[in-house]
Amino acid sequence: MKQIGVGILGFGTVGAGVAKGLLENADALRERTGLDLRLARIADLDVTTDRGVAVPAGVLCTDAFAAVRDPATDIVVELIGGTGVARKLVEEALRAGKPVVTANKKLLAEAGAALFSLAAEKGVDLFFGASVGGGIPIIRSLRDGLAGCRIEKAYGILNGTCNYILTAMEKDGAPFDEVLAQAQKLGFAEADPTLDVDGFDTLHKAAILAALAWGVRPDVHALPVQGIRGTLDAADIAEARALGYRVKLLAIEKRRPGALELRVAPTLVPAESMLGSVSGVFNAAMVKSDLDDWTLYYGRGAGRLPTAATVIGDIAEAARNLAAGTHRAVALPAAADPLPILPAGDVVSRYYVRLSLKDEPGSLAAATGAFAAHGVSISSAIQRGAPEGGFATVIVLTHEARRADLDAALAAIAALPASGAAPRSLGIEDFAS
Amino acid sequence: MKQIGVGILGFGTVGAGVAKGLLENADALRERTGLDLRLARIADLDVTTDRGVAVPAGVLCTDAFAAVRDPATDIVVELIGGTGVARKLVEEALRAGKPVVTANKKLLAEAGAALFSLAAEKGVDLFFGASVGGGIPIIRSLRDGLAGCRIEKAYGILNGTCNYILTAMEKDGAPFDEVLAQAQKLGFAEADPTLDVDGFDTLHKAAILAALAWGVRPDVHALPVQGIRGTLDAADIAEARALGYRVKLLAIEKRRPGALELRVAPTLVPAESMLGSVSGVFNAAMVKSDLDDWTLYYGRGAGRLPTAATVIGDIAEAARNLAAGTHRAVALPAAADPLPILPAGDVVSRYYVRLSLKDEPGSLAAATGAFAAHGVSISSAIQRGAPEGGFATVIVLTHEARRADLDAALAAIAALPASGAAPRSLGIEDFAS
Numbered sequence: 001m002k003q004i005g006v007g008i009l010g011f012g013t014v015g016a017g018v019a020k021g022l023l024e025n026a027d028a029l030r031e032r033t034g035l036d037l038r039l040a041r042i043a044d045l046d047v048t049t050d051r052g053v054a055v056p057a058g059v060l061c062t063d064a065f066a067a068v069r070d071p072a073t074d075i076v077v078e079l080i081g082g083t084g085v086a087r088k089l090v091e092e093a094l095r096a097g098k099p100v101v102t103a104n105k106k107l108l109a110e111a112g113a114a115l116f117s118l119a120a121e122k123g124v125d126l127f128f129g130a131s132v133g134g135g136i137p138i139i140r141s142l143r144d145g146l147a148g149c150r151i152e153k154a155y156g157i158l159n160g161t162c163n164y165i166l167t168a169m170e171k172d173g174a175p176f177d178e179v180l181a182q183a184q185k186l187g188f189a190e191a192d193p194t195l196d197v198d199g200f201d202t203l204h205k206a207a208i209l210a211a212l213a214w215g216v217r218p219d220v221h222a223l224p225v226q227g228i229r230g231t232l233d234a235a236d237i238a239e240a241r242a243l244g245y246r247v248k249l250l251a252i253e254k255r256r257p258g259a260l261e262l263r264v265a266p267t268l269v270p271a272e273s274m275l276g277s278v279s280g281v282f283n284a285a286m287v288k289s290d291l292d293d294w295t296l297y298y299g300r301g302a303g304r305l306p307t308a309a310t311v312i313g314d315i316a317e318a319a320r321n322l323a324a325g326t327h328r329a330v331a332l333p334a335a336a337d338p339l340p341i342l343p344a345g346d347v348v349s350r351y352y353v354r355l356s357l358k359d360e361p362g363s364l365a366a367a368t369g370a371f372a373a374h375g376v377s378i379s380s381a382i383q384r385g386a387p388e389g390g391f392a393t394v395i396v397l398t399h400e401a402r403r404a405d406l407d408a409a410l411a412a413i414a415a416l417p418a419s420g421a422a423p424r425s426l427g428i429e430d431f432a433s
Numbered sequence: 434m435k436q437i438g439v440g441i442l443g444f445g446t447v448g449a450g451v452a453k454g455l456l457e458n459a460d461a462l463r464e465r466t467g468l469d470l471r472l473a474r475i476a477d478l479d480v481t482t483d484r485g486v487a488v489p490a491g492v493l494c495t496d497a498f499a500a501v502r503d504p505a506t507d508i509v510v511e512l513i514g515g516t517g518v519a520r521k522l523v524e525e526a527l528r529a530g531k532p533v534v535t536a537n538k539k540l541l542a543e544a545g546a547a548l549f550s551l552a553a554e555k556g557v558d559l560f561f562g563a564s565v566g567g568g569i570p571i572i573r574s575l576r577d578g579l580a581g582c583r584i585e586k587a588y589g590i591l592n593g594t595c596n597y598i599l600t601a602m603e604k605d606g607a608p609f610d611e612v613l614a615q616a617q618k619l620g621f622a623e624a625d626p627t628l629d630v631d632g633f634d635t636l637h638k639a640a641i642l643a644a645l646a647w648g649v650r651p652d653v654h655a656l657p658v659q660g661i662r663g664t665l666d667a668a669d670i671a672e673a674r675a676l677g678y679r680v681k682l683l684a685i686e687k688r689r690p691g692a693l694e695l696r697v698a699p700t701l702v703p704a705e706s707m708l709g710s711v712s713g714v715f716n717a718a719m720v721k722s723d724l725d726d727w728t729l730y731y732g733r734g735a736g737r738l739p740t741a742a743t744v745i746g747d748i749a750e751a752a753r754n755l756a757a758g759t760h761r762a763v764a765l766p767a768a769a770d771p772l773p774i775l776p777a778g779d780v781v782s783r784y785y786v787r788l789s790l791k792d793e794p795g796s797l798a799a800a801t802g803a804f805a806a807h808g809v810s811i812s813s814a815i816q817r818g819a820p821e822g823g824f825a826t827v828i829v830l831t832h833e834a835r836r837a838d839l840d841a842a843l844a845a846i847a848a849l850p851a852s853g854a855a856p857r858s859l860g861i862e863d864f865a866s
Binding site: 017021022024025028029031032033034035129135136137140141143144145146147148149150215272273274276277278279282289290291292293294295296297298299300303305306308309310312313315316317320321323324325326327328329333335433 | 450454455457458461462464465466467468562568569570573574576577578579580581582583648705706707709710711712715717722723724725726727728729730731732733736738739741742743745746748749750753754756757758759760761762766768866
């Protein structure tokens with residue numbers, strides 16, 4: 001049986017998980033790949049801390065470049081992160097004709113184009129399955145299972161921290177700050193949660209999925225993004241629930257005529273739908289294609305072992321290709337004529353709006369008049385509970401409207417003498433699955 | 434760009450979908466595979482009926498063997514079904530060194546071992562992604578994405594007809610026969626629904642998943658199977674709902690100490706769980722592995738285009754391998770020391786039981802005594818509604834119990850003077866995802 005040596009760069013959380021999986025499940029991998037995947041090298045500056053993995057003697061080293069160059073290393077697994085030394089190591093491996101597996105989302109976002117062309121030039125694999133959705137096979141599915149399909153839409157719950165917070169806010173009726181603090185204590189949120197709760201992590205992943213689905217290379221800094229901090233509170237989540245919805249931080253991707261809608265926003269989804277049922281730290285991606293209709297992929301979006309599972313899946317494929325003397329000709333296809341991204345104001349959606357209006361005759365008429373004046377059609381307007389402090393809460397659901405029109409209507413409503421607290425709005429996505 | 438010719442055998446529902454997909458999405462396939470997949474041949478006895486696909490001139494033919502032998506055919510797609518001529522054609526293709534893609538579950542079940550060794554001997558691919566779950570990438574995920582994991586459990590909702598019937602029974606409170614008749618009228622159930630509603634279709638698919646997960650080759654005729662006909666009625670579905678569950682026809686697969694639990698039965702699953710949210714004709718498979726915890730794959734389990742999507746995914750992989758001069762060394766690994774299947778009586782589960790007992794003192798004591806006498810521990814026993822005709826309905830939930838013990842207890846209860854209609858029971862599976 002052919003031996004393939006694996007060199008792991010970075011012995012952190014995921015690196016230890018990959019080492020453990022390769023060592024403990026070596027027999028399962030042998031049965032399924034017909035190859036002997038050997039842990040050849042693990043490079044890390046810290047080789048003394050116990051990671052709970054019984055690493056064979058002589059495998060650990062501190063020089064990552066030496067680990068890449070080591071003839072025992074056939075496949076390089078980059079788990080260092082960042083775009084500094086990680087990029088140099090990946091380039092060195094590819095130049096040496098060694099396939100690379102990485103989970104480094106940031107590296108792909110910043111240097112993906114250069115690295116993929118280097119990989120193509122050298123005829124080696126560069127796999128990145130764990131960069132989106134951790135343990136969920138969404139990248140593999142878009143690339144392989146749906147290879148014959150045109151992707152029409154995709155929705156993703158791609159950040160476990162946000163989904164944990166939203167689930168807890170719904171369950172306990174607690175405010176965002178309190179739930180975030182609890183999530184930080186439990187280790188489900190970082191000390192600086194910006195990347196997660198402000199939607200950027202979801203956006204980076206959404207951009208990778210769009211690249212796979214439509215061959216676009218969007219500038220992530222120019223994409224519309226809204227997180228869950230400051231955009232909604234427990235009252236909105238409870239109102240959504242009463243209307244048969246749940247609030248999820250969604251990546252929304254739709255092929256529109258002549259443009260691609262690609263954005264991240266907290267959104268109402270049907271509570272009884274599959275996406276509405278994704279709770280806690282779990283992630284899911286749901287894809288609609290011309291042939292396969294809706295398919296959904298669900299699992300842990302992060303964590304040592306789930307991420308390691310996907311990394312090892314990539315290692316197994318790279319190893320099979322290496323043993324056969326081949327590689328994937330097309331890793332991340334770029335469209336010859338990529339669709340432009342739909343500007344935020346041109347997005348068309350149904351909306352949930354929460355208004356605070358003076359409890360007096362004419363208030364609602366003034367507000368609904370403002371919607372009408374900006375071309376936003378209303379499907380329902382319901383006063384919730386008894387007025388407090390002279391102001392009533394009114395929940396408005398709109399028909400499909402342009403975002404720019406909605407914003408203009410909300411600005412006009414905020415300026416009404418009858419208006420109390422500023423209006424809040426959330427998009428609504430309805431789907432049958 | 435390298436051209437790969439595809440020969441489709443069988444121009445039925447799925448065959449037409451595959452032809453349509455290959456023709457209409459040729460550009461997407463070129464972008465994603467770097468290959469030009471050409472529709473070389475379509476063989477069917479009927480080449481005159483319009484299938485709604487604009488087939489290029491000279492592609493249609495009536496001689497399937499000639500289509501296999503045609504030098505323009507590089508990959509053979511077997512969509513004839515059955516085990517007669519389909520098997521001969523697959524063998525002829527493999528012997529000629531041409532990769533085969535099939536959706537033929539029956540052929541795999543009856544001749545899989547012989548065909549996979551012929552494929553291995555000839556060094557060609559034999560792919561079967563669409564044989565389980567139609568448009569759901571469960572086979573690909575077990576084989577590739579989870580290649581580095583040990584599978585611990587799997588649950589599957591693998592038959593769209595049954596899930597449609599169960600969903601409608603819950604929604605309308607209608608009896609099985611009425612919903613089946615409606616499903617037949619709508620085309621969601623066959624005129625002879627035996628394979629579907631009695632659980633055999635689910636069982637065949639469960640066996641293929643177990644083969645992939647654990648390398649077993651079970652005799653499907655010896656596996657415990659229970660369908661949805663005669664095993665439950667609308668009252669059970671409503672009771673389950675009141676208890677926070679939904680009833681699903683489940684394939685249940687668990688690695689137990691020294692044995693594999695592998696069976697099909699209508700089962701209570703948490704209503705708010707992902708599996709509990711799978712409604713209508715949709716299918717899902719949920720897998721728990723040592724590294725990746727729970728992952729779930731959801732989509733359309735049947736239908737022309739979803740099945741075609743999976744077939745084309747297989748064609749794309751076979752084409753990439755062919756172009757690279759390689760093939761998958763291991764298609765369906767067989768374990769050296771396969772686990773034996775757990776006998777039905779030894780299955781341990783929690784149970785839902787519906788009893789009909791005379792509305793008189795001592796009835797419930799006699800029934801609970803019978804459970805105790807056979808070692809079945811009860812977690813709750815609740816009388817439902819007012820007694821009718823002198824008999825009360827009692828819903829019993831048990832703790833974990835051996836199936837043989839439960840059956841003995843139920844037989845003892847049925848023989849009690851206090852017993853009315855025969856006891857009904859359903860297993861309960863609780864899981865957090």
